[in-house]
Amino acid sequence: MFAVLTLIFLAALVGIIKPYVAALSRKQFAGIAVGTFILMMIVVPKSDQQTSNVDSNSADAATGTTPSNLQTDSTTSAHEDSPASKWQYSSDKDEMRGSTSRYATLISNNTVDLDFPYGEQQGTITVRRNSDGLNVMFGVGKGQIMCSSYTNTTISVKFDNGPIQKMRCTGASDGSNETAFFTNEGRVLAGLRKAKRTIIEAEFFHQGRQQFVFDTAGLEWK
Structure with a gap:
């Protein structure tokens, strides 16, 4: 041209x-x-x-x-190709003490049907770090998880295809039964960081042992 x-x-x-x-x-x-x-x-x-x-x-x-x-x-x-993480992150500040608490929260894939008055419940894993240190908790919206500080109670946890591990647990300081604290929080956190899928089995008052399945891949926690 x-x-x-x-x-x-x-x-x-x-x-x-x-x-x-x-x-x-x-x-x-x-x-x-x-x-x-x-x-x-x-x-x-x-x-x-x-x-x-x-x-x-x-x-x-x-x-x-x-x-x-x-x-x-x-x-x-x-x-x-990488699965999207389902973890939710939040924080709150203690204005009086000038400290900040950080949270990572994950809701279970499944629900369990507990007897009246509780009904269907999803499980929740919460990782928390505040001025008192690290906590890893398992809880439900309504229900009575059988964990206490004065008895040798455990929650069964399975990370991916690994062995079932019995983790010691204790109840909340306010006496409520909806939340259980893992006493070996560092061990549980290490498993959550590596596992793509985690199953938690906890015993409920008059409900027996109930299982909750979580997609735990992608936890970002330091």
């Missing part, structure tokens, strides 16, 4: 000097030359850009480098 325009431009310049077509004047040849020159200026950048793209792609092929647009697609695909 550029070569054709160049020939037309040169022919128009010759016509300005000595018109060789009877029907065209020097002024008309000059108009053709100007118009052709403008078209040449438009075509040149496009040609350079196409050449640059070809050179860039050739260089990528020679060096084994993946083009940036393909790298972005590959990165996006990798993120899509």
Whole structure:
């Protein structure tokens, strides 16, 4: 395309000097030359850009480098393959003491049907760090979990396909039965960080042992 325009431009310049077509004047040849020159200026950048793209792609092929647009697609695909974390994070500040408590909370995939007056309940795992230290808790909205500080009570925990572990637990300091505290919180936290799936089995008052399944992948906790 550029070569054709160049020939037309040169022919128009010759016509300005000595018109060789009877029907065209020097002024008309000059108009053709100007118009052709403008078209040449438009075509040149496009040609350079196409050449640059070809050179860039050739260089990528020679060096084994993946083009940036393909790298972005590959990165996006990798993120899509990773399961999204279901953990929820929050914090609150103690204005009097100037300390901040951090929380990571996860709700179970399943519900269990407890007898009246409790009904269907989901389990919750809560990791908390405040000025008193680290706590890992298991709880339900309504129900009586059989854990206390004065008896040797345990909650069974299974991380992925590992063995069932019996974890000592204790009740809340206010005497409520909806929440149980793991006494070996560091051990439980280590398991939660590594496991993609965790099953917790706790005994409830007059309800027997109930199991709750959690997708624990992606816990971010320091």
